[in-house]
Amino acid sequence: MFDDFFIRALVAGIGIALVAGPLGCFVVWRRLSYFGDTLSHSALLGVTMAYTFDLNIALSVFLISSVIALILIQLQKKTNLPGDALLGLLAHSSLAVGLVVIGFLTFIRFDIMGLLFGDILAVTTNDIFVVWGGGAVILIILKLIWKPLFASTVNYELAEAEGLNPDRSKAIFTILLAAVIAISIKMVGLLLITGMLIIPAAMARNMSDSPQKMVIYSVIGGLLSVILGLFSSLEFNTSSGPSIIVASLILFILSLLNIKQSIKLKN
Template sequence: MFGDFFSRALIAGVGLALVTGPLGCFVVWRRMAYFGDTMAHSALLGVALSIILSLNMTLGVFAVAAFVAGALIILQRQATLSTDALLGILSHSTLAVGLVLVGFLTTVRIDLMGFLFGDILAVSVEDIAVIYGGGIAILAILILGWRPLLASTVSPELAEAEGLRPEVSRLVLMILMASVIAIAMKLVGVLLITSLLIIPAATARRLSATPEQMAAVAAGLGAVAVIGGLYGSKTWDTASGPSIVVMALIVFAVSLAVPAGRLFGRRPVHGA
């Protein structure tokens, strides 16, 4: 179906960017960057457990990331530690436990660098099917739940007064992030996933006038980063995952020269 590994990488990367852009907007609006890192770090633990228990790796990573999200919610309710302290504990602990478990898997050859930094050039047709199938499901949930998600982001108190249940919206957002991390791990690696969520969304924030515009622009900028990064990787023989993130950073740096909100001629999105 897709005869060339480079074309498969482009198709997979663009498909992922179309999902991480809109979802990353909520990460930026809610200041959840550290939470994204925590869930991404837990992916390696999911990989190790999947191998030990002979589970599907995507499902294993999703299960562990979702478990970490649930653990954070439970620990936050105890109010004994600040959220950033809890995130630090969960982030480094899951990464360390994952690395220790990988060390015990002496009979299985594991490409640790591939899991940490991704290998988008090794993507298969089956991986593309998972990315687009999962991506369509994630975008459908975002679209259907856009109003409660946005309302609980802008003002949780007002959303609760309107009967929108902001805690449910927060849980849904965490599950969606776990899903993205599960399908993105093979492409950009556990250490770079959060960058693809945050950088295009942060760039789009300066250029957009409404939340909807910001989501669309973030998706487009993510696609530009993927395409530019892959061609740069091919030209200069650099690692593909980091090259995509570097391209996203370049786009962000260039956007700083554009007056905020200039893309649509209105004030940029600051609230949300």
């Protein structure tokens, strides 16, 4: 029925959606969408470091993104600059450094379009193991820090007063975001991974009345986006990564109808 590469893409995409859904909800709740962009931009530097020193790409991206995330946390404590200024500084600086490094690596041929938008149809069996294995670890850690992370999202001062150590859970969460970007950059690309985190979660928020439902709907939205995006890519011969994001956008637009319907029922 389907070629092996399509089945591998489907399995990898489902793995990414299962992980991106819960994390994306926290990105929306904590208003960290620009932070996700910052980490994804820094991923380019991670890729160039991987080629330079012959490292695993996922590991290199994870290390660089984690360092950028920890630098941001320290800058927030030691400077008076607003958060959006710091995010912009780190995002564009890391992206620029990555592009400069690429300019020096003339002996390596880079697929810039692949880095920016990913190529989920080119995933290998090893990539699938990385996505599902890394994703399982990410979800387990997220479950362990769920209570302090959610409490600090609702009320930071109250979480701190209850001894839940919100700063630690925030730091762990930022590293988890770096890990998601690391395991998915090859499939979705550094420009589209933030869309996988935000758009299904935004759709879920339009349809849910509790945090638990939002997480569930976000995962379902991500799964549908991957399935619909890949099949439409196969049918219309479009790029797979952008097709997944477009499918997610269509689901978000449909979720707006649910809001309008709810307003009508209340009136």
